[in-house]
Amino acid sequence: MTTNVHLPRLAEVIRDSSLLRDQRRAKSLGQHFLTDPSILSRIVDLAGPLEGKAVLEIGSGPGGLTREILKRNPSHLIAVEKDPDCWTALKPLLDAYPSIHYLFIGVDFLQLDVSSLLLSPNRPWHVIANLPYNVGTEILIRLLRKIHHFAAFTLMFQKEVAERILAPCGTKEYGRLSVLVQHLTTGRRVMTLPPGAFTPPPKVFSSVIHLVPKPDVDRSLTPYLEKVTEVAFQVRRKMLRQSLLSLWPKDELGKVLDQCKIEAERRPETLSVAEFEALATQLRTPSYDFS
Numbered sequence: 274m275t276t277n278v279h280l281p282r283l284a285e286v287i288r289d290s291s292l293l294r295d296q297r298r299a300k301s302l303g304q305h306f307l308t309d310p311s312i313l314s315r316i317v318d319l320a321g322p323l324e325g326k327a328v329l330e331i332g333s334g335p336g337g338l339t340r341e342i343l344k345r346n347p348s349h350l351i352a353v354e355k356d357p358d359c360w361t362a363l364k365p366l367l368d369a370y371p372s373i374h375y376l377f378i379g380v381d382f383l384q385l386d387v388s389s390l391l392l393s394p395n396r397p398w399h400v401i402a403n404l405p406y407n408v409g410t411e412i413l414i415r416l417l418r419k420i421h422h423f424a425a426f427t428l429m430f431q432k433e434v435a436e437r438i439l440a441p442c443g444t445k446e447y448g449r450l451s452v453l454v455q456h457l458t459t460g461r462r463v464m465t466l467p468p469g470a471f472t473p474p475p476k477v478f479s480s481v482i483h484l485v486p487k488p489d490v491d492r493s494l495t496p497y498l499e500k501v502t503e504v505a506f507q508v509r510r511k512m513l514r515q516s517l518l519s520l521w522p523k524d525e526l527g528k529v530l531d532q533c534k535i536e537a538e539r540r541p542e543t544l545s546v547a548e549f550e551a552l553a554t555q556l557r558t559p560s561y562d563f564s
């Protein structure tokens with residue numbers, strides 16, 4: 274969808290605003306903006322067709338991805354941005370696309386109640402975000418806890434974090450985040466960008482990943498999986514017979530591991546997602562209350 278409203282180029286928006294002037298503040302907000310329209314367009318294309326869809330964008334910054342999302346004519350767009358310096362750049366987009374239900378929310382995403390935010394329309398939302406490095410994984414975990422609201426996620430992280438999210442069992446990158454994400458979603462890396470693609474450039478490469486919720490997954494298991502993985506990966510070199518003692522007394526733990534067909538001498542990075550799910554299922558039985 275095109276607009277008759279003249280929108281200034283993003284580079285001009287950044288130059289003419291107070292954005293990025295205070296470098297320490299910009300760093301604390303993870304502000305590395307994308308301004309190249311062809312890169313922005315490619316990222317939003319990776320989310321798939323958005324016409325008539327409901328989209329949530331987290332950390333809109335000066336609105337590069339926001340503009341590209343709006344061009345694809347979604348029915349709804351909620352854009353969340355914490356930094357008031359970005360709001361002046363985002364507000365004109367409301368006038369530019371009057372037929373789209375565009376809601377711009379100027380708050381910290383971590384303070385939002387995601388479920389009430391996404392009630393209307395009550396159908397699966399697409400999440401698109403170039404996430405701030407410092408809170409990217411925390412935001413992802415919050416989204417995963419509410420996964421029933423979502424159709425797909427197209428998310429940019431620093432490359433190392435993307436690798437941890439998608440890491441296969443047995444690798445050094447495989448950890449708690451990999452298990453939680455792979456329990457709930459099927460994912461792949463779809464793009465990697467060098468530091469020079471951003472203003473200001475970060476020190477590291479960034480990657481976009483695309484995650485699609487698994488249809489038949491047991492979502493009620495997630496809190497138990499969070500607990501088991503937290504304990505198991507706390508000290509990676511510890512064997513399970515030691516690390517899981519905070520969840521089960523020694524004799525009980527032996528039985529649990531036997532039942533799951535997992536040797537007590539194994540270390541957490543050798544356990545598949547299915548094996549962690551088996552342990553989480555044992556933890557869910559009513560006799561174990563870890564709250």
Ligand code: SAM
Pocket residue numbers: 302303304305306307308331332333334335336337338353354355356359380381382383402403404405406408
């Ligand atoms: N989407 C823009 C782009 O791609 O150019 C900006 C991405 S920038 C990496 C991350 C953005 O998230 C920044 O604009 C920052 O101010 C915002 N941000 C940081 N922490 C946030 C939070 N807790 N809630 C909402 N927005 C946040």
